[in-house]
Amino acid sequence: MTAVTTDAVTTDTRRAGRWVYGSAVVLLCAWVIVPLYFLLINTLSAPDTVNSFPKPFIPEFDLGSLTFFANFAGMLTALKNSILVAGLTMIMSIVIGAPAGYALSRFDFRGKELFRLLILLTRAFPLPLLALPLAVMFIQTGLDDTVFGLALVHTTLAIPFAVLITFALFSGIPLELEEAAWTLGCTRLTAFSKVVLPLILPGITASAIFAFVISWNEVFAAAVLTIENRTLTAFLLQNLDTSPLHLKFAGGFILVVPALIFIFAVRKYLFAMWGIANR
């Protein structure tokens, strides 16, 4: 008898637990997905129905807003600038960050722990604090309002992540593999290119994409440091008060979608950076 009651109780608690768990998951997902969904619906609405309410559940698939967006003066240049800056950021943060990650994982040197801490600390300074001196310096050196100048700033933002992700990647490759390559006729360099690089290439790609997204989403430095050569985020910010609503929706959509897709693609490696196994 007793056994049966206990069983009933545990089943009840378990069911309740599952309910709480389920609703928490649904709530969290809704928190993220519902605004994105409205963004999608509004983007795919005709420009004149953007303000209507209630919204249809299924988007209208009217490309009017997107066409308007594409034809808006300066918008495509801004999009091009965004891609250029993000691309440059991606290349520079890997070229600088990956060797640092390799050094951290393979060599013991004095101040290694401090170095790791300092890498993270670069994210401790708020960008607005740095923006003014940076702007002055950039004007003095002629880097202001250039794609390269902005990419430099974005690279400093992306490098800590590039270093930490590649550090995790390199640490996952046993040193024995490299040593085996050395005994088989490789120098440090050829062992790296023939053994280590092919093994971490997917991870490096992920880290590069993450750097791309960081730059793609960045708005503050972009708004302060560029005038003529605005990136998409800065351009949309600049026109925030004057542009029609459907343009904002379309712009937001164009900004969010690549970032979302990329982050989804590289989620495994981001978890690796944070030390969570993704099974």
Next chain:
Amino acid sequence: MAQIEIKNVAKRFGTYQALHDINLTIQDQEFMVLLGASGCGKTTLLRIIAGLETATTGEVSIGGRRVDHLAPKDRGIAMVFQNYAVFPHLTVFENIGFGLRMQKLPNDEVKDRVERTAELMHIEQLLKRYSGELSGGQRQRVAVARALAMEPDVILMDEPLSNLDALLRMEMRAELKGVLATSNTTAIYVTHDQVEAMSMADRISVMHQGEIVQAASPIEVYRNPAAEFVAGFIGNPPMNFLPAAPAGDGKWTVAGQVMDGPRSGKPLKFAIRPEDMRPADEGLTATAKVVEPLGAHLLITCEVQGSMFRAVLDSDMSVNPGDQLTLAPQPDRMRWFDPDTTLAVA
């Protein structure tokens, strides 16, 4: 010709002295085993020979050529690692051919040599697979084949069998010995497994706390251990030790018994292997504590004047715990050690 000469090699990691003044000559085509417990410096010594580690002081020569300043790739060596280190992004074929490709050999020669070594290691049917699709034993075969395909002067092996299960280890042991015997290479093999060392080696270097205690043939190491450490390390069960008091003119009192021994004035340690004793009317008096029948033999753990003592006797003897035994050591198998230097006394 690839004789290896190690002269006064020492290695320090920070304040830790991993190797003290190692001197060792390994003959051309010799199979040398470095044997010792973990942390004794055997792997460090191997890595110094390979060039993966730099000696703090000392010289290493291979085939009469100083190599300590050379990179691993320029030393004419090949190495087999404990965890196989088979490249996961390459097929078995490309793994075995990796070193040959680095030497920029023509395609058909690479193919020829890869196939030949694969056949030697019985993995010719696995050439198209990746390491993820192989078992531990197969990976080890690939690692050995990859080293052999280089046709190196010297092959270095760092506990290559320690990750395999017992049965596979025994099989690979015999196979490896056979393959290396026909390959004309000098081999250095690191292990902590004394059975592996005894069964494969031409010569064993027993290492302890960063020093080579004895370098001799397996049977010599077993029969005539140069130091107490070797006597206690080699053999399962190891040698028995009892204190011996001088009784004048080459006579010694061991557990109340007078025995013939070396001429020495100070107290020594008497040592005897468990299997070198017979039950007799006169000898050491032992009280049996535990009796373990092992099929071929009886392993008896007993007490002799308060010291633990092991004897291996014929299994048709009937011995029970608590029995009094009289064990006579074989005179030519008795060994003596100086308790201060721990070295053997003849």
